[in-house]
Amino acid sequence: MRHRTAWQALAENPLRVLRSAWPWRSLAYLVTGVAFGGTTVVVLPALLAIGVASLPVGVGAVFVLAVALSGVPVARFERWRLRLADRDPVPDPHRPPERPGARGWLRTRLREPATWRELGFTAVSMTALWWMDLLVLAFGLVVPFLLITAPLDDPSAWPWLVVGLCLLPAGPYTVTAWAAARGAVTRLLLAPRDGELGYRLTEVHASRARLVDAFDAERRRIERDLHDGAQQRLVSLNVALGLARLDAGPGSTLDQRIADAQEQLTLAVSELRELSRGVHPKALTDHGLAAAVENLAARSVLPVEVDIRLPRRLPTPVETTAYFVVAEALANTTKHSQATRAGVQAHLHAGMLTVSVRDNGVGGADPTTGTGLVGLADRAAAADGRLRVSSPPGGPTLLHLELPCH
The missing domain is CATH 3.30.565.10 (Histidine kinase-like ATPase, C-terminal domain)
Structure with missing residues (x-):
């Protein structure tokens, strides 16, 4: 399934849609939309009613606040569910809390435009979208099924069987098309706005800059360790070999072996110095x-x-x-x-x-x-x-x- 959205599948080859997974994904998208929308229609008004009724005793503010913030979990679930009709994920528009703890999270969410936009989406979903999902499922699948089974109760209703059989092939297209439109509306309402995307791009840029700075700091540390540690030890070893060579007889086998070791050690120090320059040159730091x-x-x-x-x-x-x-x-x-x-x-x-x-x-x-x-x-x-x-x-x-x- 190479298409990213149901729209793309319908636009490229409508005949092949029936052989793809898009009708089933679209059906799952609408069924879960009806189930979730029906749940929110029951739960959120009940919470609001309890909150308003209990405001005089003080605890009502908690229920009202929960309703005000209900768009956050609803929108999160909708962004996750949208992957059924649109495989490209919708970025989360919310910023990290400015302070740790529940109070910091609450303060940040109440100040964000995204929170209130998601609450508006929740209201639209409760009052319109899930009802439309239900109607599309009814007219696309339930009505053809009822027409096809009508002759079972009344044999004289066989003309409805013909009508139902004619409408049945249109069901997958109806479900897929509405799921694609519903997904497009959801993405439009829940996608981050320019300012929110700008904030995230700024965070990504700052994170990348921090990684580069940390990498450069690590390079400088390695250069210092090579210069002050391994390189100095090798230089000290070269001096010790020079002193040992004084005790060996000139031209002796031991003298030649120590001279060869000093030559190799000098090359090692030179290579290590070049390596430390490549990691982070001391001249740049100093x-x-x-x-x-x-x-x-x-x-x-x-x-x-x-x-x-x-x-x-x-x-x-x-x-x-x-x-x-x-x-x-x-x-x-x-x-x-x-x-x-x-x-x-x-x-x-x-x-x-x-x-x-x-x-x-x-x-x-x-x-x-x-x-x-x-x-x-x-x-x-x-x-x-x-x-x-x-x-x-x-x-x-x-x-x-x-x-x-x-």
Whole structure:
């Protein structure tokens, strides 16, 4: 069942609908709607009557408040039930409580427009929607069944049998069409409004930024542990081997073995230093973006011209994002561009850091080919920035990054 809604199934091929699950899903949607609507028609007016009658003794306010908030559970159940007629879930429009506990939850819900919109939906459902569900089920299924069985009680009523048999094939279409329309109305009334979606998008963006910040903090911790822990131990071991070599006879087998061990240890320290720079460069933490990119350019196999003039240190997330974008861009240049030179420029203007990385390579950089550009764009977006790439076939390639410095 590849269709997302009953509407799509009806619109694409009405004849195939009868062989799909949509009529049965639609039937379940309307039957549960009648059952749930009938229950709310009995329960909510009874609670309201009890609340109004008991207001003089004080406890009535609890029942009235329960009726006022009844739209919240009703709408939650309706959003869950809607999956029968519309497989795309409807997002919950409610915000998390501002404070913990029942009082915080109550305060937040009473202040939300979504709560009162859901109460209005509950009223519409009680007074109209579930009654219409019942009528559609009656005319689509019950009436044809009664007409077909009419000759069992009165043989002279056989013409009604013909009418019932003619109406019976239309039943699944009637049920499916109304379930689709009912689902569309429900989605329209219960879906989050622009302001509520904006709040959720803000929360998602903030959550993503927090994850990036936590990841960068962890990278800095690993770099410190490598530099202050493992790297220092290896350096101390190299010194100890040097002292041990003094006690060995010059040119002896032991002296040669210690020299070989020192050589391997020196290589290990160099590799560990490169690894710690890749995790999080110490120059970035201590001296800022300009110094870190200068060190990066000095280690590059390509000649890289660096022009970074910043009036001050930038926020840590901005510096980290800019550095790793430059590092990945230069790595891509070395691996894929066949360039003979590259350049990095950065400047700060009106609270916006602009970074440009260019090369004279063959161009043709495509984010879909796994060159890391998608990851760079995601990282820039997490910092509320924007990444643009110009790389026509034949070159040159220009990567342009903009990061706000809040």
